[in-house]
Amino acid sequence: xxxxxxxxxxxxxxxxxxxxxxxxxxxxxxxxxxxxxxxxxxxxxxxxxxxxxxxxxxxxxxxxxxxxxxxxxxxxxxxxxxxxxxxxxxxxxxxxxxxxxxxxxxxxxxxxxxxxxxxxxxxxxxxxxxxxxxxxxxxxxxxxxxxxxxxxxxxxxxxxxxxxxxxxxxxxxxxxxxxxxxxxxxxxxxxxxxxxxxxxxxxxxxxxxxxxxxxxxxxxxxxxxxxxxxxxxxxxxxxxxxxxxxxxxxxxxxxxxxxxxxxxxxxxxxxxxxxxxxxxxxxxxxxxxxxxxxxxxxxxxxxxxxxxxxxxxxxxxxxxxxxxxxxxxxxxxxxxxxxxxxxxxxxxxxxxxxxxxxxxxxx
Amino acid sequence: xxxxxxxxxxxxxxxxxxxxxxxxxxxxxxxxxxxxxxxxxxxxxxxxxxxxxxxxxxxxxxxxxxxxxxxxxxxxxxxxxxxxxxxxxxxxxxxxxxxxxxxxxxxxxxxxxxxxxxxxxxxxxxxxxxxxxxxxxxxxxxxxxxxxxxxxxxxxxxxxxxxxxxxxxxxxxxxxxxxxxxxxxxxxxxxxxxxxxxxxxxxxxxxxxxxxxxxxxxxxxxxxxxxxxxxxxxxxxxxxxxxxxxxxxxxxxxxxxxxxxxxxxxxxxxxxxxxxxxxxx
Numbered sequence: 059x060x061x062x063x064x065x066x067x068x069x070x071x072x073x074x075x076x077x078x079x080x081x082x083x084x085x086x087x088x089x090x091x092x093x094x095x096x097x098x099x100x101x102x103x104x105x106x107x108x109x110x111x112x113x114x115x116x117x118x119x120x121x122x123x124x125x126x127x128x129x130x131x132x133x134x135x136x137x138x139x140x141x142x143x144x145x146x147x148x149x150x151x152x153x154x155x156x157x158x159x160x161x162x163x164x165x166x167x168x169x170x171x172x173x174x175x176x177x178x179x180x181x182x183x184x185x186x187x188x189x190x191x192x193x194x195x196x197x198x199x200x201x202x203x204x205x206x207x208x209x210x211x212x213x214x215x216x217x218x219x220x221x222x223x224x225x226x227x228x229x230x231x232x233x234x235x236x237x238x239x240x241x242x243x244x245x246x247x248x249x250x251x252x253x254x255x256x257x258x259x260x261x262x263x264x265x266x267x268x269x270x271x272x273x274x275x276x277x278x279x280x281x282x283x284x285x286x287x288x289x290x291x292x293x294x295x296x297x298x299x300x301x302x303x304x305x306x307x308x309x310x311x312x313x314x315x316x317x318x319x320x321x322x323x324x325x326x327x328x329x330x331x332x333x334x335x336x337x338x339x340x341x342x343x344x345x346x347x348x349x350x351x352x353x354x355x356x357x358x359x360x361x362x363x364x365x366x367x368x369x370x371x372x373x374x375x376x377x378x379x380x381x382x383x384x385x386x387x388x389x390x391x392x393x394x395x396x397x398x399x400x401x402x403x404x405x406x407x408x409x410x411x412x413x414x415x416x417x418x419x420x421x
Numbered sequence: 422x423x424x425x426x427x428x429x430x431x432x433x434x435x436x437x438x439x440x441x442x443x444x445x446x447x448x449x450x451x452x453x454x455x456x457x458x459x460x461x462x463x464x465x466x467x468x469x470x471x472x473x474x475x476x477x478x479x480x481x482x483x484x485x486x487x488x489x490x491x492x493x494x495x496x497x498x499x500x501x502x503x504x505x506x507x508x509x510x511x512x513x514x515x516x517x518x519x520x521x522x523x524x525x526x527x528x529x530x531x532x533x534x535x536x537x538x539x540x541x542x543x544x545x546x547x548x549x550x551x552x553x554x555x556x557x558x559x560x561x562x563x564x565x566x567x568x569x570x571x572x573x574x575x576x577x578x579x580x581x582x583x584x585x586x587x588x589x590x591x592x593x594x595x596x597x598x599x600x601x602x603x604x605x606x607x608x609x610x611x612x613x614x615x616x617x618x619x620x621x622x623x624x625x626x627x628x629x630x631x632x633x634x635x636x637x638x639x640x641x642x643x644x645x646x647x648x649x650x651x652x653x654x655x656x657x658x659x660x661x662x663x664x665x666x667x668x669x670x671x672x673x674x675x676x677x678x679x680x681x682x683x684x685x686x687x688x689x690x691x692x693x694x695x696x697x698x699x700x701x702x
Contacts, residue, residue: 091588093587093588093589094589094590098588156592157587157592158594159554159563159564159565159566160563160564163558183588184566184567184586184587184588185587185588187550187551187554187566188554188564188566188567190551190554191515191549191550191551191552191553191554191555191558192554192555192557192558192564194516194551194555195516195519195554195555195558195559196558198516198649199516199649200514200516200648200649200650201515201516201549201551201650202650203547203548203549203550203551204548204549218653223655228655228656228657228658229655229656229657229658230652230654230655230656231652231653231654231655231656232650232651232652232653233650233651233653234649234650234651235649235651236649237649275563275596275597276563276565276594276595276596277594277595277596278592278593278594279582279593279594279595280592280593281587281590281591281592281593282584282590282591282593283589283590284589284590284591296696296700297697297700321697321700322697322700339606339607345548346545346548353693353696354693354697364658367658374690374693375686375690375693376665377682377686378665383667387665388664388665388667389664389665390665391665392665392666392686393665393666393667393668393682393685393686394665394666394667394668395667395668395678395679395682396667397673397675397678401675402675402678402679404675405674405675405676405678405679406675406679406682408676408679409676409679409680409682409683410679410683410697413680413683413687414697414698417694417695417698418698
């Protein structure tokens with residue numbers, strides 16, 4: 059899996075001219091992902107971002123809905139309109155009931171070839187990554203994974219897709235110049251959820267899949283839903299207390315759990331902590347873990363490497379506790395305490411407990 | 422049963438540091454390792470070999486030093502190893518990489534037909550998860566990503582049943598081989614290298630293929646030329662305009678610092694105070 063990005067030459071400053079045959083590609087598309095009867099929130103977040111890009115370029119924003127025939131897929135089109143889409147491309151077919159790579163790749167690829175969008179965005183979920191990689195290879199176009207920022211260069215009509223690189227220590231902006239569509243994936247919770255305006259409407263353009271079941275090799279035998287109750291739901295948590303390598307020992311992580319309990323918060327961690335097995339993989343925050351946007355994020359013993367930062371810097375308020383006054387986390391936290399996390403955390407837990415009890419008594 | 426496992430040599434990202442002053446990557450001394458996710462794929466392939474017999478070939482594309490990653494794989498029990506290395510591959514993005522790997526797998530297939538291709542779910546340096554799907558499409562193989570378990574394999578009937586992690590649950594899928602599987606982490610643990618295999622690894626003649634021997638038909642589909650994506654800018658993240666307000670008190674007493682922090686924060690963010698009080702009640 060080579061991304062020897064460092065070997066690449068910059069695109070340079072000379073004026074870029076798009077091939078004539080590619081000028082026909084117009085409009086921004088967002089693939090509307092849904093499984094088990096509801097839209098994945100990342101698709102709606104992408105519509106919010108896609109709306110901005112579309113307005114910038116002066117083009118339309120479209121949702122792409124593939125699924126089994128029924129009321130559900132139509133309601134997904136309307137949800138897409140409520141969240142900013144001008145139109146939706148819809149393929150209804152019983153073969154699309156469950157996600158399978160082959161029919162979904164064909165459906166999306168055919169739509170792209172027929173209607174020629176210039177930008178195609180998908181969520182960086184298990185489904186989205188499976189589909190995006192297949193569609194991009196089939197179309198022989200560029201795909202940038204896990205973007206943290208999207209913009210457009212109006213001169214080249216080019217998507218500027220920014221993502222972390224080098225294990226997350228730097229950011230890079232990637233362009234797909236003479237290929238269309240320009241494809242990118244974005245992880246859940248990286249972009250803000252747009253407002254839902256139920257007065258918005260749009261057009262639905264229907265197409266056919268043109269496949270028969272016997273031509274599809276992979277069959278779905280069964281779907282075993284996850285048991286939801288004990289799985290941490292970090293991406294949607296309002297308060298998160300996270301620990302990093304600065305917690306020194308797995309036993310010290312109990313201090314993180316103690317504070318989380320007082321706050322009714324989820325517990326998060328950095329990659330090294332997860333790799334050392336101190337906490338579950340589901341709790342990893344950062345580029346290779348979950349992206350979160352809580353109202354309050356408390357980071358203890360976390361230096362603030364970009365790898366972690368991109369997963370949490372959209373938090374409303376960030377408190378950092380670290381013994382190194384030069385740790386990068388203090389560059390983007392709102393409040394900082396310089397000190398030993400092992401002594402600060404218990405004090406902070408107590409202070410919250412006392413303070414919240416007072417507030418509750420008063421309120 | 423012949424399984425090809427695609428692996429990649431990556432810098433141990435846990436040990437990459439950014440120079441505090443120049444903001445550039447300090448690459449000196451960062452050890453190269455086998456992409457940890459690929460080890461789960463290799464172990465899964467070795468288990469299938471234990472169960473059904475056959476051969477496991479490891480394949481990588483990279484600079485000559487990537488040979489070390491292949492030797493490591495041989496020491497765990499892989500039978501054969503192929504390194505695809507050529508200057509024309511430099512600067513390949515995921516699309517160009519999938520072309521080179523697919524060509525090499527077609528060459529391997531000529532010697533011994535390939536039943537399964539395994540890869541890790543993604544690398545730790547690129548984190549894209551795109552090359553696996555790309556290789557599958559180019560070889561017209563069935564693609565099964567994020568597979569947590571191979572439930573059944575029928576070599577005679579050329580059928581495989583797997584469990585695949587999807588959003589909100591596990592899909593049980595049945596498909597035909599040859600197929601390409603990206604293996605999810607955490608469901609197996611790499612075995613220890615045996616003495617015999619370590620000796621074998623040290624003497625094993627890794628096959629080194631250049632663009633010709635790897636069967637590359639169209640050089641313009643490789644390297645920078647074959648890569649639709651261009652990196653136009655690499656930069657350090659901008660700090661917030663305002664840095665963190667460092668809480669300071671007359672003493673360094675943790676209690677005093679904590680109380681001061683809460684007072685300041687909740688004065689500025691009164692809504693946050695209400696919400697926390699409500700939920701923690």
